[in-house]
Amino acid sequence: MENSHNLDTFTKILTDKGYNGYFHTQGAYPGKLKESISAYLENCHNGVESSSKPMLLLTGYLRWSGDDKPLVQCYMYVKHQSGTFDLQKMEIIKKDRFGQLLKSSELTNLSVATLPKANEAIAMVSDAPKQKVVHGKRFRF
Template sequence: MKQLLELDTFAKTLTDKGYDGYFQTEAAYADKIKDSISRFLEACNSGMDKPILPNIMMLKTYLQWNGDDKPKVECNMWVKYEDGLFDVKKMNIERIDQYGQLLKQSKLTDLTTNSVPTRKEAIAQVTEKPKEQLSARKRGFRM
């Protein structure tokens, strides 16, 4: 059963799952998740902004960032909202190299806020497991 959550509960649920970084709501309003959504909704109420899709807002955040010269993991969430209640509908997780090229992607659909994977699980979906290293042996003849 799908369950819509009010903003405080929605933000706490995602924060408890490890999504505690900065978000952008509809490609603007960079802040912690609750503050970003609140600022976007205030802008909508004042007529300064509007959602691209009706009753759907897109949240974007980095799940892993190790600097501009290293690969990063981004997360896009499509969140349904109606009458002040929120629920995650789908999620894209992408591992991108330092040049912006997609390395690996995972698309999750038919989600609820409670079924969203934790931050570590989401990162693991797009991270290659390290290959086994052979021990470095000196090659050649011994005397």
């Protein structure tokens, strides 16, 4: 199976996997995934950016519930060559409300096919839910 996809296919697969929030490409160009990448590539073509880099950095929030809650970010490293995009690596980072690292996970040797869904990626850095101890009633005779 081919790992490189054109922009439309690449962004559709990621969006279908739940990566449907806002992203930044190369630390700028905020917008939905396709809009952000397209704006960066257009500025490269127009000479605003030096030249299109062979590896793009896409950053976005997988979970953000306000300034007073922990957040989960993702950093996707995407190989860009001849109009095709191939996901290489992803870092998932959970930070507290002060920006301190709580937990992180790095996935390497990825492709869009092997990329976990967004909720699965969040679960990788989330604490396991605490189990409640249920005291059952004993039978009385």
